Amino acid sequence: MAAQKKDQVQRKENPRHVRRQKEKEEFDAIETKLKDLKLFSGSKYFDDLPLTQKTKDGLQKANFTQLTEIQRKAVPLALAKRDVLGAAKTGSGKTLAFLIPVLERLYRQQWNMSDGLGAVIISPTRELAVQIFEVLRKIGRLHTLSAGLIIGGKDKQIEQERISRMNILVCTPGRLLQHMDQTVGFNCDNLQMLVLDEADRLMDMGFQRTINAIIENLPKERQTLLFSATQSRSVKDLVRLSLKDPEYVAVHEQAEHSTPQKLSQHYLVCDLPDKLDIMYSFIRTHLKSKVIVFLSCCKQARFVFECFCKLQPGIPLMALHGKQKQTKRVDIFRKFGQAEHAVLFCTDIAARGLDFPAVDWVVQLDCPDDAATYIHRAGRTARFEADGHALLMLLPTEKDGMLQELANKKVPIDEIKIRANKQQTIQTKLQSFCFQDPEIKYLGQRAFVAYLRSIYLQRNKSIFNVQEMPAEAYAHSLGLAGTPKIKFIKKSEKTKADAALAEDEQVKTKTVKTKHDRMIERRNQGILSEHYNKMVDYDNDKLGGVANDDDDEDFMTIGRVDHALESDSDDNMDDTKADNLSKRKTKMGKKELAKRSSKGEKLVFDEEGNPHQLYEMIDEAEFLKAGDAKAQKDAFIAEHDEMMKQADVEDKAVAKKKRDEKKLKRKMREQERDLGSEDEDEMEMSSEEESSASSAADSSDQDSEEEQEEKKPHKRKWFQTDDEQDKRKKRVLQVDTPDTLEDQEALALRLLAGGR
Structure with a gap:
């Protein structure tokens, strides 16, 4: 017993236990107040509503203090877990009317990440979803609930990784349905609240299928809030959303005007x-x-x-x-x-x-x-x-x-x-x-x-x-030179004209309809009418196997040649020629069609943006102000003659300059080539002199310059053959017959040096 009392004392002294106890007392007090909603009908400030302290502090930090009329009537009903249909003028504060109940309900149920998705807020546009999410962040900054923004145009993979950890989702219908179908682990079984902002837009023909598919994936035991400036009270819409005894809050329904007074x-x-x-x-x-x-x-x-x-x-x-x-x-x-x-x-x-x-x-x-x-x-x-x-x-x-x-x-x-x-x-x-x-x-x-x-x-x-x-x-x-072709207008005009013509013909003929005709024209007739329509060749259908130009649904058309018979009239022959001409045009290339097509008129625009023809005629009186025709002709010729002379001088100067540049470049190339050949000759001379000097030092120091010149090995040119090279070597090595023994020794040494 002493140990149990000690544990109870420790729990009471634990800060977490104390905080939970205070929250429980606060939640019980709020639930008690919500049993009598009449107490809050005259509230003017958020502090007068039965809200938790965290929500009140968040509203105060976001500078929301005073209640609007739609908030005064809708928030207490939503806090009491009632389904609400809210209709109010634009700019009357409907966003807070559903965000406050969402935060309060999940917070009072101690919702956390392990509980999964608790509330879904759907808006028709991405911009409105972004705005709702920003307001939610401002007023819910002190809560520990997790919220996410799911809209199109963002990275879907990142959303798939985080969506399973979200307690509140602000989204658009298409993106939410996409995650319901494709994201593994996305579960809505514990959903507590569904909010439709701009509900009349979400439930019209544009989002009907998407909203129906979303509703099928949500649990029926939930609270639903619908808000819009122009609310729908259609029974079919309420049945689709599974609303249970909804409270219709129309703030300005009895007002003189449906728009703001100012x-x-x-x-x-x-x-x-x-x-x-x-x-x-x-x-x-x-x-x-x-x-x-x-x-x-x-x-x-x-x-x-x-x-x-x-x-x-x-x-x-x-x-x-x-x-x-x-x-x-x-x-x-x-x-x-x-x-x-x-x-x-x-x-x-x-x-x-x-x-x-x-x-x-x-x-x-x-x-x-x-x-x-x-x-x-x-x-x-x-x-x-x-x-x-x-x-x-x-x-x-x-x-x-x-x-x-x-x-x-x-x-x-x-x-x-x-x-x-x-x-x-x-x-x-x-x-x-x-x-x-x-x-x-x-x-x-x-x-x-x-x-x-x-x-x-x-x-x-x-x-x-x-x-x-x-x-x-x-x-x-709009600044367009011509009117663009509009097929749907022409098609509607043709349909109306055909209908009027058929009606006139029916009035004129006044044919008596038989029993079979009336049976074919019945609207609920399925098989016979379809078979009858296949047999009848309507004038509005394909003519000659070629589709009409105004038919946008044709994918391929087959043109058949019309063969004229001898009994055909001249008019039919002319029509056949025209058809054949149009078919030949379709086989022409782009260049040929461009040559045959009518040429457009070229326009020029002045500084003020006014269009003018490229060449415009002037009046005779205005033309004669500058003199008679002969004087203007002579002046024109003299002026252009001077211009041509000046242009000729400029052209000659440019041509002379180009020739000088080419000549200078050619001389530069020749000089570079000459310098390169001289360098090669100098290198060959130096190597040959060294070899001859060494051989002369071994044999004798008295060799003449002519003999050293003859000792030089000549380089073979590209145009010389092997025979010519051998002849040259022989010619170079020919010397006079030695007279003395010393001359013979020098010749032997020279020959040995050349053989190396």
């Missing part, structure tokens, strides 16, 4: 070719502002950014779109957030959830898809009860439909007019850019096609009608 909203009506002129004039008059410009597609954002950079409006320009690499997107996101004055050209990738501080203007250069997209775009400014301005540019065909949608969503917006004296035109400069830089021209063509395709693919045809777009004028406003 946001001033205006729209202007302009023609499509004037949009870039108005945008450039707007930037030039707001050089001390922070502006976000929304466009409909990535190619447009890149083209406008590149052109405006060349125009140098006097303010930093940036671009943010989905075709950029992840590192560059994050870098631009941070740079624009830290900038004081800048313009950001972006797509809807930056429309949701991103918190750019101190944004003055949001300009929607292209009409949004719907009113919800407009609310998200305009919400990048006037955040947290700050002032802001939103400007929407509408085409005359978009005005009525879009204003009706905004009115249905309780969006107050007023019309403004443009001051003509403040507007500047940049069309001539864009033409100059496209003419000088092929890359700018290529970007302009792609931007043109991408914009019209985005209009063509819109669902609401009462607002977006691609047939009413001034394509030619719009291409000219």
Whole structure:
């Protein structure tokens, strides 16, 4: 008994045991307070909420002290482990409304690395995921929980090594599903909380399959939180997410307007070719502002950014779109957030959830898809009860439909007019850019096609009608010399024309449909209708075995020669000749086609960027100002004659200089060759003199210079044969007959020396 009491005393004195005991008491007190949620309905500060001390300290160090309306209503419900559907205006603090419950629940359950994944936070864009992760790091700095950011564009292998040790994951849907399918050891069986930020975007058609696949891998016993500025209450969506008695928190549902009160909203009506002129004039008059410009597609954002950079409006320009690499997107996101004055050209990738501080203007250069997209775009400014301005540019065909949608969503917006004296035109400069830089021209063509395709693919045809777009004028406003070919517009026009023609013919003929015809036309008929369609040769199908030019789905086409019969008319013969001519053109080479094709007109641009013909005619009166034709002819000949004489003198001087240089080089080579031959001769002379001197010292000191010269062994030249060399040796060794004994001895010694 004494030993047990001693162990209890030691445990009480242990600091770790004391800390755990205090945490347990703190957790029990919080659980007791959460039983009555009405106590926190009027809370104004985070200290009034039932939160642990670590979370309160983290919020205080991150300068979060006062609660917003969505946080006041959603946080207590989430802390009580209820499923929450939160809808609030943009910039109302929804991020903290789900991050605080995530930290609190895992901390109160004493979650650690061995417990695995406890919470998943999914966002539709990478930039929003990065922003959520940064806020999580700020408020959770005192907790021991591990958190990870899983988004596309990063090294997947590094993520696979660390993901199994994470307690909280902030991710995008595609990357999370990829790790669920490919990462060994990634387990979500113990998941406690699932958070969907911008839930309406995540549950639409773009992410439907991905979200469904993720939900299938998650346990059904979990807490789910959904937050967005425009929340969906669809029963199908709630069933998909397995929500149990969700609490719907719509803070501004009964508000007069669905946008912030301090946001001033205006729209202007302009023609499509004037949009870039108005945008450039707007930037030039707001050089001390922070502006976000929304466009409909990535190619447009890149083209406008590149052109405006060349125009140098006097303010930093940036671009943010989905075709950029992840590192560059994050870098631009941070740079624009830290900038004081800048313009950001972006797509809807930056429309949701991103918190750019101190944004003055949001300009929607292209009409949004719907009113919800407009609310998200305009919400990048006037955040947290700050002032802001939103400007929407509408085409005359978009005005009525879009204003009706905004009115249905309780969006107050007023019309403004443009001051003509403040507007500047940049069309001539864009033409100059496209003419000088092929890359700018290529970007302009792609931007043109991408914009019209985005209009063509819109669902609401009462607002977006691609047939009413001034394509030619719009291409000219982008600086393009001609209108790029757009196949999908031509195809839609042809389909409509064929349908109208068929309807007219059906009205005229008024044929009586038989029982079999009605059976074939039934929509639920499968086998017979398919067989009937195979037998019928429609006019819109392949003509003569050759596919139509507008058909993008054809992979291979086979051309068959049309054989004209004698009974064919002259028109058919002309058509056959035209077909054969077109087939011959397809077999021609590039050079032959270039010769036969029409020649384009060459243009030159002056200093102001205005295009001119290469040779332009002037009026007769203006021509005669310089004198009559004969006088101008004589002056022209005299001027060019003098120029030719001067050029002739310069050419002769250049030619003389070249000749002198060649002559000098030739003399230098000759001198080097002569010096080399002299050195060789001197070396041979020295060696021969030494040998002769030694032989003369042995025999006699009275040899003459002629005899020493004859003793020299001559070097064989390249043009001498062996016989000639032998003759030379013999000729060199011939001497007079010795008279005395001394002469004979000297000759013998000389011969012996030569034999060596």
